[in-house]
Amino acid sequence: MSALFTTGRAFLSRAAKSAAFSRSLSGLPTYENIIVEKRGKNDSVGLIQLNRPKALNALCDALFDDVNDALDKLSEDKGVGCLVITGNEKAFAAGADIKEMQNKTFVDCASGNFLGHWGRVSKNRKPIIAAVNGFALGGGCELAMMCDIIYAGENAHFGQPEILLGTIPGAGGTQRLPRYVGKSLAMEMVLTGNRINAQTALSAGLVSKIFPTGRLVDEAIKTAETISQNSQLIVALAKESVNKAYETTLAEGNEFEKKIFHATFATADRKEGMTAFVEKRKADFKNN
């Protein structure tokens, strides 16, 4: 399988430059601005690599359409249990495409719901890990925060520099960043445009682990593989329940959790998990 992937990768990077939405050797579509592969044991991890290196992966509309389409395809794939989004070693993403935004008017933004389609990332039912090397600025930082777990490479830098462009974060930065790092640091970042490095991001709780730059993606894939071995059904419920903590009161969140917890007892996977423990064997989840 790994030989096929090597071939597939070489093919993808050439194909990605030519026709968008054609089919690759692995059966996944190829895109103009991203590379999509399946990795890990049994192809259980969907890897999306942002691929506009000359523009430091600036998030133009077309790139985000590619990301949304790939997420849809990977979500429909029953063999894929977890997704990883990454960039390259210099940049995860340097933000929304400033050149594309430069001449937009208020009417363009409001009538076209500018950036509205970005929010689909956070609505995906499968868990998503952001593997961030280099710059994660503006929309890049916001994209990482839409994911469920953020791992950073040692050279990662996070920031919300929109203030320096005369605007404010528009894809969740003012809402998610304070929830991750607290009000004071979030305010400092949003009001000054200053960046934080990987170490600060770790101590502030924005990322959960730091890895050497060259190992980051493999480590993210390893965690994604571990998640993929669990019941996809229960993983989706667990993700929904954790995310509730950011959207509701403690009392409502606890109520929601209890209902979901009780609901797991209606699944075959809950029965299998507990039976496997008692029988001292590995659980064989069927996602039902």
Ligand SMILES: CC(C)=CC(=O)SCCNC(=O)CCNC(=O)[C@H](O)C(C)(C)COP(=O)(O)OP(=O)(O)OC[C@H]1O[C@@H](n2cnc3c(N)ncnc32)[C@H](O)[C@@H]1OP(=O)(O)O
């Ligand atoms: C979501 C919302 C609401 C807002 C946003 O995200 S606004 C954007 C926020 N991001 C930024 O303000 C970062 C902008 N970029 C930079 O400050 C720098 O590029 C850098 C510090 C990340 C890296 O500097 P470096 O000197 O290493 O590289 P550059 O020569 O500046 O860039 C290389 C190449 O990439 C183009 N680039 C970089 N970022 C963007 C961007 N966000 N949009 C469009 N293009 C971008 C840059 O223009 C240059 O290309 P050219 O040489 O062809 O101009």
